[in-house]
Amino acid sequence: MVKILPRNFYIRPTLTVAYDLLGARLVRIFEEVRLAGTIIEVEAYISEEDLACHAKSGKTKRNEVMYGPPGHAYVYFTYGMHWMLNVVTEREGYPAAILIRAIKVSEGADIVAFRRQGGETNGPGKVTQAFGINGSLNGACLCDPASGLWIEAGTHPAQSDIITGPRVGLKTVPEPWKSIPWRFRYRR
DNA sequence: AGCACGATGCTCT
């Protein structure tokens, strides 16, 4: 029996949701094929206070989905070539989201492409590439299977199997945000 | 194994 994570899952504090997403299963219907993978690495971006968060300068056209209701996808384009997949958390009006940085592919043709790496993607750009995720999914509802993108409950790892550390790629972000341990990873 | 760098285009100042 499939259990799609409901909106109530996402409305909780972002760090709690990030922690709970480890072990959950990201599912994508792409060209009528079901692709799925276990979420193994995430990062939290929380509020206008967080100077690494896109919401640091307030609401803009780009980040407006983060201000919307929880349980939606925030997908943005960066470095001229990469799409990033985030899930929106907390109450509507409070900008926060979780970046899906890595998954272990378990279903779908793309498993072949990642088999050499043990089925794992190794960066957020690889997740979106593997699952055919782009800007057309920005704002998509993860609680509605019609969107073709959702998350199902999985087996959560034990606390001792989770590594916490600073978020990746924040070059010019001031402290404490640059080093705050808001990255969660399932130990290999 | 680790670091430096270029690709490439969109967003915000």
Next chain:
DNA sequence: GAGCATCGTGCTT
């Protein structure tokens, strides 16, 4: 015009 929540390559240890 600067900077970017990245990735692959090519070079150094």
